[in-house]
Amino acid sequence: MRDHAVSAPKTNAVRLLERLGVPFELRPYEVDPDDLTAESVARKVGLPAEQVFKTLVARGTTSGVCLAVVPGNCELDPKALARSAGDKKIDTVPLREVEALTGYVRGGVTALACKKPYPVYLDETAELFEVISISAGVRGLQVVLAPGDYIRAVGARVAPIAREKS
Template sequence: MKTNAARILEQQQVPYELLTYDVDPQDLAAERAADKLGLPYEQVFKTLVVRGDCSGVCFAVIPANARLDLKALAKMSDNKKVETVPLKEVQSLTGYIRGGVTALGSKKPYPVFLDISATQFNSIAVSAGKRGHMLMVSPTTYQITVQGTIGAITHKLC
């Protein structure tokens, strides 16, 4: 089953691969998606919804095994401070539920910030807009498609 995000890539003639995996609604961690897909945590990217004090809502796309560096993202996004959006607001802002958030096809075209670590791979896995669905896509192509900014926005977890 194709998702809206996959359709957007097709409309823009962006090559991608749609991957699926079984979802445990009690464990939506990006690391579980990586495990089920047999991919390294560093190659699977989660999309976080954040809000800056000046610029408003934006997406931070970071590796499964990393933690968002709020100060680095604030600086990159021209904010004094950013914070993650409460889960109860995510669906109304993006149109997506937790575990299926993607910058592709969001309700509004919020700014996207992609962690620089994505550039070490030929392809990365990003959410396809539905739980259990991921898109394998070139990080450069993804960055161009979402009109994202690339930069160092994470702390690596142990």
């Protein structure tokens, strides 16, 4: 895997992967501010939605802030995340808090080079694929990499934290 998007911006996430020597590919896409869904991004980068993972910011009653990384065709299961984190209750944080906590805007949140080293929980389905896609830290740019490399880069714990959209 190589970086094929030479003209793409170098984000902190990209710099981190380069520093770690992780092989990856960048896939830029056209941003529609009215449709930042993972399904839309998946179509634009040429991958199925279940291979494009979105990073959600959550907060537990005792465990504090964490990042939940789930497939684009699913939603977070807060009870499953709470079990994985050893907490009684976890829910996503209000959108207005996301940038202050992570340094990233909605549609560009990634666990790579996040503002603080929060615990990261990756849905177990990521390991079913040769590569997964995650945000490169800005809207309009995705990183495609092996799930094992992503897990090592962010110190993710793999757990069943997603469910089908209701």
